[in-house]
Amino acid sequence: MSAIAVFLALNIGVRVRMEVVVASLCVALLGSASTIGRTWISTQKWAVLLAFPIRESTLIRQTVLVATGVLGLDVVCPVILFAALSADDPGIWEICCAALFGFGAAVLSVIALSATNIRARLGSLGALLVAAPLGIAHVGIGAAFAVAAAAVSLATIRELGTAPQTRRRAAAGSGLLLGELRSSTMALANTIGLVVMSAVFTVTMAGQGFVSPLGMAIVTANTPLNSYFSRYPSTYAVVMAAPRSDVVFARYYLGVCLFYAMSGAPAGVVLARGGAGALVAVSELAACATAAALAAWAMERFRPVTTWKSEREVLRHPRKYLPPAAGLAAATLVMLATSPA
Numbered sequence: 001m002s003a004i005a006v007f008l009a010l011n012i013g014v015r016v017r018m019e020v021v022v023a024s025l026c027v028a029l030l031g032s033a034s035t036i037g038r039t040w041i042s043t044q045k046w047a048v049l050l051a052f053p054i055r056e057s058t059l060i061r062q063t064v065l066v067a068t069g070v071l072g073l074d075v076v077c078p079v080i081l082f083a084a085l086s087a088d089d090p091g092i093w094e095i096c097c098a099a100l101f102g103f104g105a106a107v108l109s110v111i112a113l114s115a116t117n118i119r120a121r122l123g124s125l126g127a128l129l130v131a132a133p134l135g136i137a138h139v140g141i142g143a144a145f146a147v148a149a150a151a152v153s154l155a156t157i158r159e160l161g162t163a164p165q166t167r168r169r170a171a172a173g174s175g176l177l178l179g180e181l182r183s184s185t186m187a188l189a190n191t192i193g194l195v196v197m198s199a200v201f202t203v204t205m206a207g208q209g210f211v212s213p214l215g216m217a218i219v220t221a222n223t224p225l226n227s228y229f230s231r232y233p234s235t236y237a238v239v240m241a242a243p244r245s246d247v248v249f250a251r252y253y254l255g256v257c258l259f260y261a262m263s264g265a266p267a268g269v270v271l272a273r274g275g276a277g278a279l280v281a282v283s284e285l286a287a288c289a290t291a292a293a294l295a296a297w298a299m300e301r302f303r304p305v306t307t308w309k310s311e312r313e314v315l316r317h318p319r320k321y322l323p324p325a326a327g328l329a330a331a332t333l334v335m336l337a338t339s340p341a
Helices: 002-011 018-041 045-050 056-084 092-114 118-137 139-156 176-183 185-207 214-218 233-241 245-263 265-276 278-302 311-315 318-338
Strands: none
Touching: 002 056, 018 056, 018 092, 018 118, 018 139, 018 185, 018 311, 056 092, 056 139, 092 118, 092 139, 118 139, 176 185, 176 245, 185 214, 185 245, 185 265, 214 265, 214 278, 214 318, 233 245, 245 265, 245 278, 265 278, 278 318
C-alpha cells in the first residue's frame, strides 16, 4: 500500500488538503480496526493468551500497541506518504501532526471496536469523533487531542477481546451478502469505509481535473464479501455437496455485482457531473461491477482459500486485489472506448 501511495503521489500530481488526509485516516482506521478486532482480538485465541503468566493489563496494552503498529503500516504510512509526496506539500509540521493524529486515532479505533466494556467502546469512539473535526479545523490541535485521548483510553481500559461474537441471524430467504452485512460488524464497517473513501477520492480527483474510474474500483476491494466462502469453509462444503450448487454461486455473483454497483454509485455520480457524461459513467460502473464480481465469483467457486489457521489470513491474502484490478481494467476499457478520438 505504501508503494502504491508513493507511485500515485509521484505520477498523478494532485493537491491534497490536510482536511482530506485527516478524514481519510479516520475512515480507513475504523475499517481496518474492525477487521483486526473481528479476526484477531475477539477470538478464542484471546482466552489462550490469558492463560499465560502475564498480567492481563499488560497483555491488553501490548495487544493494543501491536494492533496500532499494524494499523500504522497498513493505513497511516500510505496516507502520510501520499500527502507528503503530493504536488502541494503541506509542510513538515503538518505531516508530523497528521502522523501523530493517525497513531492516536489508531489506538482509539482499536479500543472502540475491541473493548468489552460498552463505556470504554463509546468513550474511545466519542473521542475519535471529537478528534476528527478538531483535526480538520487544525491538524495540530486534533493531533494533540487524539494522542491525549489515546493515552487516557490505554491507561483506563480493563477488558479487551472477550466480548461475545456477533450472532449470525440472517432472515429466512435473505441473500448471503445481505445476511453477512446484517450480522457482521466487520463487513458493514468495511463497506461503509470503502464507499466513503471512494466518494472522497473521486471528488478530490475530479477537483484536480483527473477523471478516472479508480474510485469505482475501490469499493470492489470489499474483502469480507469477496472471500465469503473462504471464510466459511463449512458453508462451502455444504453448498458443494448439496444439489444445485451452481444456483447458489450464481446468486452470490448477482448479489456481489449488484452490491458493487450500488456502492460505486456515488463515484459514478461525481464522474457524470465532472464531465464524463451520465451514459459513460453508468457504462463504466456496470463494467467495473460485472468484472470485479466475476473475479470474486471465480475465486470463491473454483479456488477458495481453505488452508488457513486464522480468518485474518484470508482477509489479507494477496488475491484480494484481483477484483479491484479486474473492475478497474474493465472500466478503463469502457472509458477509452467512449472517449472522443
